[in-house]
Amino acid sequence: MGDDAVPVKTYVPPYQKERWEEHADRLGMSQSEFVRTMVQAGRRDFEVPEPPSHDDGGGAGSSGLEPRVREALDAEDGRSWDDLLERVTEDVEDRLEETLQELQEENVVQYSGRAGGYRLVEDS
Secondary structure (H helix, E strand, O other): OOOOOOOOOOOOOHHHHHHHHHHHHHHOOOHHHHHHHHHHHHHHHOOOOOOOOOOOOOOOOOOOOHHHHHHHHOOOOOOOHHHHHHHHHHHHHHHHHHHHHHHHHOOOEEEEOOOOEEEEOOOO
16 A cells, blocks of 8 residues: 555445455455555446436336335335445446456456456457
8 A cells, every 4th residue: 555545444244245355355455455456447347327317117316216115115224325335236246246256257357456456358
């Protein structure tokens, strides 16, 4: 880390931490390096879909998440922001991991800790 690096603290459920540890071990990375790399990869590759321009019947301000939010809140007294966010986005982490594994198997993407993370493989 550089001289101006600062710590960042976050809380995740135990199952998620275990997944991250296993994935970091497979990549030969520390947990800090893994989290830093995944966040940067996600920020570069994650596209936020544009909200539909037509009335989708979801009501004013509907983002397409309403059914997932309702399901996550169903029969619950309440959820924290972090818990709700985790529940409506929990499949994103799995989809990213699967996609990166497939792209690595197809030799389209490779991981290099020295190069700072995942990169597209240049055509030979």
